[in-house]
Amino acid sequence: MNSVSRCLTLFLVVLATGCSVNPVTGNKELSLMSAEQEVMQGEKLYDDYQQQQGGKYVVDPELTFYVNGVGQKLARVSDRPDLPYEFVVLNNSVPNAWALPGGKIAINRGLITLLEDEAQLAAVLGHEIVHAAARHSARQMTRATLLNVGLMAAGLAAQSTDYGDWIMAGAGVGANAWQAHYGRDQELEADKFGVQYMVEAGYDPQGAVELQETFVKLSESQQRGFMENLFASHPPSAARVERNRELAAANPGGTRNKNAFQSAIRQLKRDEAAYKSHEQALAAAQKNDFAGALSLTEKAIQQQPKEGLFFVTKGQLKMAQKDDAAALQAFQQASKLNPEYYLGYLGAGLMQKNAGQNSAASQSLKTSMKLLETPIAAYHLGEIALASGDRNAARSYFEFAAQGSGEIAEAAKAQLNKLAQG
């Protein structure tokens, strides 16, 4: 398509779905996305974002069941009860929560442990429901779409790390939180309607006041660096506390469900020490103290042997120490504990390939690609395909790997050049 007709098409799309009424506020605004596109977009990104941020928290599946129940209760009284809402708990220590278009919402276990009761949890989820229902993130994507049509090709959002940095991918799990960057007006809107949903679902809106107070307190403490992600997407302020206080005062009373909440997070609380050891291990690894990191990881495993993430870190550390056999074993244990998370398969595939076990490696890498497409898995699948003489398969793997930047992309480009010449 030439640029004129592309522009025209874009223009027509704007005309077709352009002026929509915001379903929460009733205001008219520009949106390139129809409701169907919005749901599809959210669904497409939801799995990738979860994988990139530690995957689902599976040590205690009851917790996700509970959180989803609270979320659905709020969603039913929202302005768009018809969206296919979903609420997951992510295996990530960073206090954060986010929403994608179409009602796809996530909350990190690192935020849940900061809360005291169900009303506070409802405040977080109600706030995120507004971001989704009022198309806040959709509007943001509309801006991105206008800037670079077509750049949202599959996989571009899912670029993992290069081979050299890959050891630290586990540490990245902490740092890599999705930041939505909403505007101040959108934050106030989310607070306001979030409190309204809380009240309609029977919760004490005081929970929203306390939540903001907790955030303000944390933003003033030394924990600040740790909290950066949450504050970047939902900046706390005394003004927001004040506004929530007014909204709560107008609607006093409601349930807190403290006992139900405390019993739902019992396992998380019990494992706090284990996750603390793991975070210390990641900090040690970042300073290249692999021996120290390893002993802290072993400690975390002793404290909670069912946590697959600890075995991923162990595998990465063994890999850094060039102990491929021990690394492979750890990665396989990680996948056994959490079969829906990509990193264990990816690590196992790399170790199997190093050992010359190409068919096992191919299987592991393909499983990791099904969960999250990464340039590094694609590159090594390309090499395996090339070794077996399948030049076409090799080419398409290298083409995918070449889309990124850095070591892996350069290596993939070199392979493509060789293929073009031969």
Ligand SMILES: [Zn+2]
């Ligand atoms: Zn927000």
